Amino acid sequence: MNSKPILEESEKSALYQKGMEELHKQLGSSADEYIKQLKSISEEFAWVNVAFPFGELYSRNILDLKTRELCTIAALTVQGFALPQLKLHIRAAIRCGASRPEVAEVITQMTAYCGFPAATNALLIMKDVFADESKQEE
Numbered sequence: 001m002n003s004k005p006i007l008e009e010s011e012k013s014a015l016y017q018k019g020m021e022e023l024h025k026q027l028g029s030s031a032d033e034y035i036k037q038l039k040s041i042s043e044e045f046a047w048v049n050v051a052f053p054f055g056e057l058y059s060r061n062i063l064d065l066k067t068r069e070l071c072t073i074a075a076l077t078v079q080g081f082a083l084p085q086l087k088l089h090i091r092a093a094i095r096c097g098a099s100r101p102e103v104a105e106v107i108t109q110m111t112a113y114c115g116f117p118a119a120t121n122a123l124l125i126m127k128d129v130f131a132d133e134s135k136q137e138e
Contacts, residue, residue, distance in 0.1 A: 010047055019055030026058070026065060026092035034088070069093035070106050073122075077110040080118030083125050090129045100130055 010016060023031040038046035058068055069092050076086040093103055103126055111119040 010051075013051075015051050015055040016047065018059055019050035019053075022054040022058045022065075023050060026054075026069065026095060027088070028095060030091075065096040066093065066098050069096050070098055070102065073103060073106050074110055077107050077118060077122040078114040080114055080121065083121060086122055086125050087129055090126055091133070094129075094133060 020031070020035075023035070027034060035046050035050060038049055058065065063071075069089055072089045073086065073093055076082045076089060090103055094100070104123070107119055107122045107126060110122070
C-alpha cells in the first residue's frame with residue numbers, strides 16, 4: 001500500500017496548512033528546509049510534526065508564541081538530550097520576540113530541575129545560536 005497519495009492529499013488539509021503557517025511564523029524561511037529534511041527521512045513523521053505541534057498546539061490562542069517557545073526551551077533543556085531541537089526552538093523564540101536575556105534566564109532557571117550538565121549544554125547551544133544570529137545581522 002502506497003501512502004504517498006494519501007500524504008499529498010493530507011498536506012492540502014486545513015490542519016496541515018495551519019501548521020505550516022505557524023511553522024513559518026516561528027522558523028521563517030528555514031521552515032521549508034526543516035520539513036524537507038524530515039520528509040527525506042519519513043514523510044509520515046514530517047506530516048505529524050507539522051499537523052500536531054504546529055497545527056494544533058502552537059496555533060492555540062491562550063499563550064502567545066513567545067511564551068510557548070520559552071516553555072519549549074525549558075522542556076528541551078530539562079530533557080538534556082534534544083540539543084538539535086533546542087537550537088531550533090531558541091531561534092524560534094528569538095523570532096517570536098524573546099530577548100537573549102530571557103532565553104538565558106529560562107535555561108538558568110532549569111538548572112534546579114535538570115542539573116548543571118543539561119543546563120550547561122543548553123547554554124552552550126544558546127551561545128552558538130546567538131553567535132549565528134549575530135553573524136546574520138552583520
